[in-house]
Amino acid sequence: MAEPAEETFRALVVDDSAVIRELIAVNLELEGFLVTCASDGESALRAVREVVPHVITLDVMMPRLDGIATVRALREDPATSDIPIVIVSGRSTPADIERGREAGADRYVTKPFEPSELVEACRDLASRGRPNPV
Numbered sequence: 001m002a003e004p005a006e007e008t009f010r011a012l013v014v015d016d017s018a019v020i021r022e023l024i025a026v027n028l029e030l031e032g033f034l035v036t037c038a039s040d041g042e043s044a045l046r047a048v049r050e051v052v053p054h055v056i057t058l059d060v061m062m063p064r065l066d067g068i069a070t071v072r073a074l075r076e077d078p079a080t081s082d083i084p085i086v087i088v089s090g091r092s093t094p095a096d097i098e099r100g101r102e103a104g105a106d107r108y109v110t111k112p113f114e115p116s117e118l119v120e121a122c123r124d125l126a127s128r129g130r131p132n133p134v
Contacts, residue, residue: 009126012051013037014044014070015059015088020111024057024088027115028122041065045073048080054126057118060089060100068103075104084125088113 011033015021018039025035036051038044040062048056056074060067067087074080085107087100092110100108107121 007127008032008034009054009123010034010036010051011122011126012044012047012053012056014039014041014056014062014067016040016062017059020059020088023115024118027119031119031123033122033126041067041070041073044070048074048083053083055084055086055122057086057088057122058105060087060091060096068099071100071103071105084128086118086121086125088118 011028013021013024013028013035015024016039021037021039025037028035036047036053038047042065044056044058045065058067058070067089071085071087074083074085085105087105087108088111089096089100089108090111097108106125109118109121
């Protein structure tokens, strides 16, 4: 008897650093995620409507619209308010982490990070049943 196929989840990876975007995207893709990338919060707010991701990874320090403002905008919009968000940031003080959580992030991962831990957090959040898997 064949093993049931694992669900395929969509992820939106948002970071102004192409290197970090690629690192996160490759690790998620290796675990079966379909990944779309954006380089700032404004691009993320446009992409989220097209992609309808199961999880978003989001940097804090970005041009045009920072990560905290992006989290707030996503949480205020009924169409995106339930999408899990993992902040991935070099800002690592307790005050930074609390600010991310207060804005509405589900998890806060500090850079440098262990890719396997980030993938595990994304899979855990994505599997909670928010938008329908592909």
